[in-house]
Amino acid sequence: MSSYVFAPPVPVAVAVRGGGLFAVRRVFCVGRNYAGHAREMGGDPSREPPFFFSKPADALVLDGAAMAYPPATGNLHHEVELVVAIGQGGAEIAEETALAHVFGYAVGLDMTRRDVQDEAKAARRPWDMAKGFDASAPIGEIAPASEIGHPAAGEIGLEVNGAARQRGDLADQTWPVAGIIAALSRLVTLKAGDLIFTGTPEGVGPVVPGDELVGRIAGVGEVRTRII
């Protein structure tokens, strides 16, 4: 019998409100999902199909922990997002039954090396090093859908050092959660433990070491981190 040549990593796990741990498998993110943010990024706000990118599971930063300012950027941006936690997997999931696959929801930050992303876009290269770097995904505790339901409207916002930076409403998502799950499950087979960051409203901007970030979504919860 073969044994591991080094100890396999312990799964990254996010606390569930009320108790328990959600072991994370993969982290998917939706590119543009609010017209206001699509416009501020110079994109087309029309209802084109959602597109996806990924972050490694070990890029998650658990609620309240500090986030180190990453190397290789001079323009680190915040993007506050509703995060969907998949509890029941599936492929080619119908939009009508998609919400039954959701375990719960959290508030997350899709931290972005905007300068690296701009260079990648211009050169038609992948976004991985702009989006999937170490500590690029702070996340708050997961609120079970059995307790909060499936939030489709309500304020989503982010404060930096107590000042409002981003403010939007979940009702303005181009693709609601059910549509995102349906689209993503046509590309990959979803499994329990997968997370989906569902895109950010307008107002993204830079942060620097020392900044305190608080993201909130009405009816879901919050996420806190400090840049060090």
Ligand code: MN
């Ligand atoms: Mn994003």
